[in-house]
Every structure is written in structure tokens, then in C-alpha cells.
Amino acid sequence: MIYLDNAATTRPKPPGVAEAVTAAMLSYGNSGRGTHEDALAASRTIFGVRRQLADLLGCMRPDHVCFTPNSTQALNIAISGLLGPGDHIISTDLEHNSVLRPLYRLRQQGTAVDFVPADRNGRLDWGAFERLLRPDTRAVVCTHASNLTGDLVDIDWVGEFCHTHGLLFILDASQTAGVFPIDMEKQHIDVVCFTGHKSLLGPQGTGGLCVREGLDIRPFAVGGTGVQSFSETQPAEYPTRLEAGTLNSHGLAGLGAALDFLEQTGLETIRAHETTLARRFYETIRTLPGVTVYGDFGKAERAPIVALNIAELDSSAVSDELAERFGIATRPGAHCAPRLHRALGTEDQGAVRFSWSYFNTEAETDAAAEAIRTLVSEV
Amino acid sequence: MREREERCIVTFRTTTGAMAMERACKAAGVPGRLIPVPRTITAGCGMCWSAPTGAREAVEKLVMEEHLMIDGIYAIIL
Incomplete structure (x- = not known):
């Protein structure tokens, strides 16, 4: 996984x-x-x-x-x-x-x-x-x-x-x-x-x-x-x-x-590693057709989280497919943040959230991006 | 039971206060150890620092210098 x-x-x-x-x-x-x-x-x-x-x-x-x-x-x-x-x-x-x-x-x-x-x-x-x-x-x-x-x-x-x-x-x-x-x-x-x-x-x-x-x-x-x-x-x-x-x-x-x-x-080492991986993932998937990424990526400093949706697909279905077919663990749905979902317009669709820690690798990050690319190609 | 002797006893309002005391004493080389609070002081529960009577001055100095949160200092035969 x-x-x-x-x-x-x-x-x-x-x-x-x-x-x-x-x-x-x-x-x-x-x-x-x-x-x-x-x-x-x-x-x-x-x-x-x-x-x-x-x-x-x-x-x-x-x-x-x-x-x-x-x-x-x-x-x-x-x-x-x-x-x-x-x-x-x-x-x-x-x-x-x-x-x-x-x-x-x-x-x-x-x-x-x-x-x-x-x-x-x-x-x-x-x-x-x-x-x-x-x-x-x-x-x-x-x-x-x-x-x-x-x-x-x-x-x-x-x-x-x-x-x-x-x-x-x-x-x-x-x-x-x-x-x-x-x-x-x-x-x-x-x-x-x-x-x-x-x-x-x-x-x-x-x-x-x-x-x-x-x-x-x-x-x-x-x-x-x-x-x-x-x-x-x-x-x-x-x-x-x-x-x-x-x-x-x-x-x-x-x-x-x-x-x-x-x-x-060291906090800086941990932060640099996590944010680099999240940014790497974001840069790979952000231009894929049908992918919507939520949040302000104009800022370099952000928690290592990328929440997205693919076209109109149910975030739960995407997350389940990522787990079952690609062995990638993410979280779909509403994330206990109802006001922000309303602001983002994702009240119904939810969002698929990818989130990194110090123990994740570039290879894992690239595999996740590749899985999104595959799912996008099948929409 | 062992022979009784006078001890310098320091009491605390919280376990955390007692922990801070133990840490400070160990670091400064002030003798003593944590024991259950004797009933002559309070019939409550909790722990206190028990030091040899001769260490009272060093204990008081440490309490002042390290701003340790203590409840009281007693001389008691234990």
C-alpha cells in the first residue's frame, strides 16, 4: 500500500x-x-x-x-x-x-x-x-x-x-x-x-x-x-x-x-521533504484534463496536502479505485470541513485528499500521479 | 520498620511539580527521593521530596533559583 x-x-x-x-x-x-x-x-x-x-x-x-x-x-x-x-x-x-x-x-x-x-x-x-x-x-x-x-x-x-x-x-x-x-x-x-x-x-x-x-x-x-x-x-x-x-x-x-x-x-528537513513531494505531485497532475485541484498553490509554504477531483466523478469512487486497483491510500468525501466544502463548491462531490509525511518517497508520489493520469484517460 | 530520623520534606500541588523537583535535584546533585506524602502533613495523597535535613539549604536555594512550584517545606521525623 x-x-x-x-x-x-x-x-x-x-x-x-x-x-x-x-x-x-x-x-x-x-x-x-x-x-x-x-x-x-x-x-x-x-x-x-x-x-x-x-x-x-x-x-x-x-x-x-x-x-x-x-x-x-x-x-x-x-x-x-x-x-x-x-x-x-x-x-x-x-x-x-x-x-x-x-x-x-x-x-x-x-x-x-x-x-x-x-x-x-x-x-x-x-x-x-x-x-x-x-x-x-x-x-x-x-x-x-x-x-x-x-x-x-x-x-x-x-x-x-x-x-x-x-x-x-x-x-x-x-x-x-x-x-x-x-x-x-x-x-x-x-x-x-x-x-x-x-x-x-x-x-x-x-x-x-x-x-x-x-x-x-x-x-x-x-x-x-x-x-x-x-x-x-x-x-x-x-x-x-x-x-x-x-x-x-x-x-x-x-x-x-x-x-x-x-x-x-529537524523540522525544516521534514517540512522540505514533505512539501517537495506534495508540490511534485501537484505539478504533475494539475494540468491533466478534468482534474480540479483545490486550494491556493500560489504560496510555497503549505501543509503537504493536495485535494482534487476528476471531472464529475464521485470522490468516494475515485478513492476506492485508487485503493483497490493501484494500492494507494487516500481519503475521499467531506473531511469534516463542511464550511470549506461549501466555499469550494464540493459539498456534493467531496474531494480526494492526498497527504504526505516524512516517510513517503518520490517513487510513491510519482506512482500516485501516474494513477491519476490513468484514471483521467479513462473518463 | 527502619529507624526514624528527621527529614526535610517538600510538598507539591501537582505530580508535575514533584517531577520538576526531582529533575532539578538530580541535575544539581541535591540528595533525596520522592516518597508518598506522610500523614503528619496531609491525609490526602500524592508525593513529596524527602531530603536529608542537612540538604535543606540546598533544597531551598534550588526552589528559588529554578522557580519550582512547591506547596511547603517541612522538617519531620520519619
Whole structure:
């Protein structure tokens, strides 16, 4: 199988990740529950991963890196724990449902939400940020890169906009953490939500949020913490504030190994490899008759994603044919990004998404392009 | 049970605070280890740093220098 569905989850994971998970499963106790060596081993690993992520994302305090099973949960915690009735929120048409549904739910409860529109090429109307601003605007919640087109959001600009207007900036870094630079301090980001199993190259079931110092997020879940047991309320201190229940120390051990790999390999090396392959594919298929590619390829910096359709063919049928006949894994359909599909005009057809990771090769990329050429010739 | 002696005990509000302490002490060569919090301090749960009494000054210095998030420092016979 040529795996080009890395925006869904990266595969394979780097050497050392599975081994770290296995070793953890064979030896770890429960982090924060007791001080015997096996429990401490889990606690030490988790603390080490907090430090790695704080370094990677420019979070000043490792104890403000809180773990969740994925970025959806992190976004739910950040959005519902900071915002509510009486607030106005600005978001964008590029968002994944992991941002949209928490926002829609808040809207039902009396929070005002507006979206910066995208055009038919998926480009944001940047002037809309200013136009949508209201006296009660409290936050911007947005993605760093569209999971559908790969287009990046200029988070330097958004951070500056938020800083200027005194808004909270909650960033969904699901597609970019580990590949594109993120610095909470420099870019004025209040909360970065991440998942471990995509660009961070770690196991599924890992994720979290980095929180700026001084920001009090209402806990979403409360429960066992291993500390302050006789308190009737969740401890106020981070990260325990947002971490009720046993942490996934096995998965986080794997994420730690993935972060080691990222650090050793270098973000720039990884980004250059992935974007070169995606661009190579794009340049080969973009002029084929009947092929429509979505997104703004005028920009060199973009997440390694190419979403396309062939003529009027159902994206599901194309993706299935790619898998069954050519052994190429892609994702069809709606990609949990309904607003962007509406903007692109692909609500009915969906799109076939190709997405790369550091472990893909030129040969795989060329085989995928050749498969598209074959399918085009048969239309 | 082993013989009791006075120890310098540092408590924390979170496990992460205890982890930061252990890491800093190991890096600075300050002696001690993590133990369950004795009930004379709190009947809750969690872990604390237990150091020889003689290391109290070094522990306090480290806490200040590294901005470690501690709850309290105690001298306790354990």
C-alpha cells in the first residue's frame, strides 16, 4: 500500500515509537499514583514529554502542557472552558468540525460566532477579521492549516490581530505541530491544541493543549488526580486542573520517542521533504484534463496536502479505485470541513485528499500521479 | 520498620511539580527521593521530596533559583 493519507493519521511512525509504547506497557505503573519505581517511571516520562512539547511550541511553562486523548477534546476544553454566553467569537471557514461543533454548541447557548469567509479557491478574506470585530469580541479560534486543502493560516498575522484588539487566540495545530514553527510567545497564542498522531508522528490517543500562564480554563472533566484527594473540587493548578483520570502514559511514551525523532531530524528537513513531494505531485497532475485541484498553490509554504477531483466523478469512487486497483491510500468525501466544502463548491462531490509525511518517497508520489493520469484517460 | 530520623520534606500541588523537583535535584546533585506524602502533613495523597535535613539549604536555594512550584517545606521525623 502506498500510504498517502497522512493528514488523517501518519503511518508509519518513526523508529522507536512502537518500541517505546511496548516498553511502557511492559513496565509502567500509573503516573502520579504512588512513588514506587514503576509509577515514577511513568510520571518521569510524562513530565519529559511536557518539556519537549513546551520547547517545541514555545510554551513558557512545561506544567501548562495538559494532555488529552486528541485535539478534539483539547479544543472542546479550550473553547467551552474560556468562552460562553455574552461573548463574540471569530473563526474561519477553514475549520474542522473539531472547532466548528464546539462553536455551534456555544452559539446555541447564546454565544455569538462569526466566520471569516473563504472564496472558491479556499482563500480567506483577511479583511473580514477587522469587519467582524465587535465590542464584545473575545476570541479568535482558528486552524493553522486546512485539513482539506493544506492552505496555511498566517498565524503571525492572527496573533498580532488578537494582541492588538485584546482577544484570546486559540489555535488548532492538528495538521502543523511538529512540521511548521509555532511559538506561543512570539505569535501571541493563548492556547495551542494539538494531536499526537498526525504531524507529531506519535500514537493515536495522545494530544493536548498548551495554555498561556495566567489563563484560567474551566475544567471540562473532574475526577481522580493523585493529589489533593480530600478537596471536593478539581485542583486549580495546571496541568492537573485539566487532567482528571489516568493519563495515557503508554501512548505518551511513544509521543516522546516521536518528538525525539522530530528533534533529531529537524523540522525544516521534514517540512522540505514533505512539501517537495506534495508540490511534485501537484505539478504533475494539475494540468491533466478534468482534474480540479483545490486550494491556493500560489504560496510555497503549505501543509503537504493536495485535494482534487476528476471531472464529475464521485470522490468516494475515485478513492476506492485508487485503493483497490493501484494500492494507494487516500481519503475521499467531506473531511469534516463542511464550511470549506461549501466555499469550494464540493459539498456534493467531496474531494480526494492526498497527504504526505516524512516517510513517503518520490517513487510513491510519482506512482500516485501516474494513477491519476490513468484514471483521467479513462473518463 | 527502619529507624526514624528527621527529614526535610517538600510538598507539591501537582505530580508535575514533584517531577520538576526531582529533575532539578538530580541535575544539581541535591540528595533525596520522592516518597508518598506522610500523614503528619496531609491525609490526602500524592508525593513529596524527602531530603536529608542537612540538604535543606540546598533544597531551598534550588526552589528559588529554578522557580519550582512547591506547596511547603517541612522538617519531620520519619
